[in-house]
Amino acid sequence: MDQIAWHFHFLVDFPVPIYHPVQPEPFCQITSTHRYLPIISLPKMSINANLSIELTSRAIEATPDNYYNYYHQVLLFQHEPIRRELERGLRGLEAIDLSVHPWKAKYVHVWLVEFFIPMILDHHDSEEKHMGPFYTQRGVKVPNHLSGSHSKLVNALERIGGLSETFSNSPCQENLTILKTAYFDMHELMKQHLEEEERFWPDAVKQIGEEEYSVFFKEMHTDMKNQPSGHMFLMSALDSMGYEFDGFSHVAGDTRWCGDKLLEDLIINKVPYFVRTWIFPPINRKYQHYKSIMCHVSNGLEDSIPLKYEEGSYCSVC
Ligand SMILES: [Fe+2]
Ligand SMILES: [Fe+2]
Numbered sequence: 001m002d003q004i005a006w007h008f009h010f011l012v013d014f015p016v017p018i019y020h021p022v023q024p025e026p027f028c029q030i031t032s033t034h035r036y037l038p039i040i041s042l043p044k045m046s047i048n049a050n051l052s053i054e055l056t057s058r059a060i061e062a063t064p065d066n067y068y069n070y071y072h073q074v075l076l077f078q079h080e081p082i083r084r085e086l087e088r089g090l091r092g093l094e095a096i097d098l099s100v101h102p103w104k105a106k107y108v109h110v111w112l113v114e115f116f117i118p119m120i121l122d123h124h125d126s127e128e129k130h131m132g133p134f135y136t137q138r139g140v141k142v143p144n145h146l147s148g149s150h151s152k153l154v155n156a157l158e159r160i161g162g163l164s165e166t167f168s169n170s171p172c173q174e175n176l177t178i179l180k181t182a183y184f185d186m187h188e189l190m191k192q193h194l195e196e197e198e199r200f201w202p203d204a205v206k207q208i209g210e211e212e213y214s215v216f217f218k219e220m221h222t223d224m225k226n227q228p229s230g231h232m233f234l235m236s237a238l239d240s241m242g243y244e245f246d247g248f249s250h251v252a253g254d255t256r257w258c259g260d261k262l263l264e265d266l267i268i269n270k271v272p273y274f275v276r277t278w279i280f281p282p283i284n285r286k287y288q289h290y291k292s293i294m295c296h297v298s299n300g301l302e303d304s305i306p307l308k309y310e311e312g313s314y315c316s317v318c
Contacts, residue, residue: 056083059198071205074217077266078123079194081236085116090187092297093180098171103303105171107293108179109164110307115290117157118229119236120190124150126223134216140204146196153193156186235280235287243267 057079060072068076089111096104128150132142160182167175205213224230241263267276289309296305 056080056087057195057198059195060202069202069206070210070213071202074205074213075198075201077237077241078233079198081233081240082120082123083191083194084240085119085236086187086190088291088294088298089116089183092294093176093183095298096176098173098176101301101303102171104297104300105168105176106307107297107303107305109168111290111294111297112164113161115232115293117161119233120157121154122223122227122229123233124153126220130216130219130223134219135204135208138208138212140207142204143200146200150193153186153189156182156189160186231283232287232290235284236291238267238284239287239291 055076057076060068060076062068089108092104092108092111096108098105132146135142160179163175163179163182167179208216224234243263271280286309292305293307
């Protein structure tokens with residue numbers, strides 16, 4: 001199947017420069033006002049784009065030869081998007097001035113309950129269900145503070161869902177302050193949790209080895225595929241890695257943390273061409289809809305984006 005996909009890909013993909021004006025985001029700094037996309041999903045890739053995707057992790061460092069190993073990348077692949085979404089939510093909440101735009105309350109609620117909270121809950125759930133038991137069975141001693149440590153976060157997220165509903169129905173300053181405080185506390189807790197995982201898991205992944213890890217990754221991947229929130233998570237991860245949907249390829253640049261190899265292994269080589277060209281784009285449009293809702297809370301002046309997802313409703317430059 002892969003081989004057929006490669007041949008087909010080779011026949012129909014050709015390097016056409018595409019022009020995209022892109023607005024910079026604090027956690028996805030664009031170093032150029034435009035980018036030209038090489039078609040890098042061919043077996044031999046050429047990379048010449050000018051995008052810098054800054055790593056948000058403070059716990060994982062590049063190796064002395066300026067590279068991130070697979071045991072870093074597999075963790076960053078999941079945590080980088082979470083941190084980016086986390087920060088996006090924080091920036092949005094901080095930008096709300098109810099005297100000018102009370103409509104933002106509904107936008108925040110939709111982003112939290114339809115996108116952010118289910119995505120994070122499912123990620124933690126999957127870690128509890130698969131990660132802990134898988135490593136324990138292979139003799140890795142998972143520290144107490146990491147096994148079962150999600151309950152605090154789950155409670156915090158569920159509470160935020162309830163508070164955002166109250167805020168959405170009654171957008172007053174008091175409800176905003178309560179929601180912001182709860183979100184800020186959860187933000188701190190989550191950042192600390194991700195950091196603790198990033199200090200522990202790379203060595204554990206290294207200990208079981210790459211081959212064994214791929215067994216585990218397959219389990220996680222199947223889980224992701226079966227959950228609607230998993231689709232959004234995958235799109236968020238690809239978005240944070242600079243994957244380019246128009247070219248069904250990805251924008252290279254400072255991608256050492258996500259790794260060209262990881263993207264190749266995970267997406268280009270594993271996901272058949274028709275899935276990337278026919279199934280990914282509509283899922284991505286839905287993800288971009290939610291992303292643009294929160295970007296709109298940060299920067300929007302009026303409620304011009306529909307809350308309900310409709311084809312073509314998202315703003316692609318957020
Ligand atoms: Fe976790
Ligand atoms: Fe995690």
